[in-house]
Amino acid sequence: MVTSSPKKIAALNALIITVITIASYAILTISLHAFRIIPMLILLVIVFISSYGIITYSLEKFIYEKIKIIYKTIGSLKTHKKRELKKKAKSDDVLEIVNQVVLEWDKEKKQEIEELKRMATYRREFLGNVSHELKTPIFNIQGYVLSLLDGGIHDPDINQKFLKKAEKSVNRMIAIVEDLEEINKLESGELKIKKESFDLIELTREVIDFMEMKAEKFNSRIQVKSSFRTAKTMADKRRIRQVLINLIDNAIKYGDIERNLITISFYDFHDNYLVEVSDNGKGIPEEFLPRLFERFYRTEFSRSRDKGGSGLGLAIVKHIIEAHQQTISVRSKPGKGTTFSFTMIKT
Ligand SMILES: Nc1ncnc2c1ncn2[C@@H]1O[C@H](COP(=O)(O)OP(=O)(O)O)[C@@H](O)[C@H]1O
Ligand SMILES: [Mg+2]
Known part of the structure; x- marks a missing residue:
């Protein structure tokens, strides 16, 4: 001072x-x-x-x-600050100005250091998570290949089965890498939202058709509930399609094993539409909910790693919705099911 x-x-x-x-x-x-x-x-x-x-x-x-x-x-002080100082120095108290600028500089540097530390932790965690996610399918593939090399290749009961399992692990790796690419683009701000006008209900029906096979495999039925026929919005259609795929995919995977009913409901909500994707699965205990949209976060409860996926689906969904200046939330009742709701602009 x-x-x-x-x-x-x-x-x-x-x-x-x-x-x-x-x-x-x-x-x-x-x-x-x-x-x-x-x-x-x-x-x-x-x-x-x-x-x-x-x-x-x-x-x-x-x-x-x-x-x-x-x-x-x-x-390292920015040049405009030097100029600012010089300008002020002629009229005001030079020492007080210097003191102010040095304090400002100190604050800026502290913030930069904090940001760098945060980035370093983020990078470390990210790399740790990526290698952890990739390890399982890589080791699985290695196991199947070694068993085949060990003679399994000549056993008609084993070779087909092991090759199919290896293919599944390869697909899992592809899904992880694709999601990683996507999250990288989203988090580096590379994502450019290309808005166009389209019907949300029509897009949802397209996605349901696309996911029909998987839904059948998991004993899931998908229905659409809406009091209106069309829901016109202005958004990035490809990305919103991805949001619907990720949410429906989770509802299929984590829904009720015996008879899963997935409902996609549309509500008119002032200037927005509210879209809800619900299932009647095991649900998610409340303590897991606040962290659900974090990348790589999974509930122990759902044994989700067994079901494939990268643990990035919901993080991607949240990024896309927020890039549209919209919101997403989740509510769940263990034993009853889970509902994800997001808003979309009405046009
Ligand atoms: N509909 C749901 N019901 C129960 N748990 C869910 C549901 N959707 C997501 N989850 C939980 O949230 C976690 C994160 O989901 P996500 O990011 O899509 O990753 P992934 O599907 O690859 O596991 C899942 O692993 C699961 O534990
Ligand atoms: Mg998922």
Whole structure:
């Protein structure tokens, strides 16, 4: 903190010079028997003002020259700040300005360090998660290939089965890498939303057709519930398709094993549509809900790694919805089922 400014120092110095001058004047005039109060007062004012001016100017110039060196040393300060300082320095208290700028610089650097630390942790965690996700299918493939090389290739009961299992693991790896690419694009801000006008209900029906086989395999039935026939929106159709695929895929995978009923409902919600994807599966315990949209986060409960997927699906969904300035939420009742709801703009 700056306690004494150049102006205060200059005033003090000017006062000292004035007192000395006046004292000398008084001694001189008294000894000459010609003491006059008025000229003494005029002299007092002139001496004070002129010495104050000179001292302030030279002091500020001196400090400013010194401070310029500090600025050069700081070096990393943005040029506009230097200019700003110079501009202000002429009129205001130079030390206070320097103090402010240095404090600002300090704050900026601290924030940069925090951000770098956060990024380093993120990178470490991300790499750890990626290798963890890839390890399972790689080791599985290795196991099947080794068994085939060990003679299994000649056993007609085993070779087909193992090759199919290896293919499944390869597909899992492809899905992981594709999701990684997607999340990378989304998180690096590379994603460009290409908005177009389309019907949300029509797109949902297309996605349902596309997922029919998987739904059948998991004993799932998918229905659409809406009090209106069309739901026109302005959004990136390809990405919203991906949102629907990811949510329906989860509803299929984590829904009721015996008889899963997936309902996609549409509601008119002021300027938006509210789209809900619900299943009647095991549900998700409340303590897992707040972290569900984090990348690689999975509930132990769902044994989800056995069901494939990358653990990135919901993180991708959230990014896409937020890139559209819309919101997504989840509610769930263990034993009853889960509902994901997101909004879409109405046009
Ligand atoms: N409909 C659902 N019912 C129960 N759990 C779910 C549901 N959707 C998602 N989850 C849980 O959230 C986790 C994250 O989902 P997601 O990001 O799509 O990853 P993935 O599907 O690859 O496991 C899942 O692993 C699962 O534990
Ligand atoms: Mg998923």
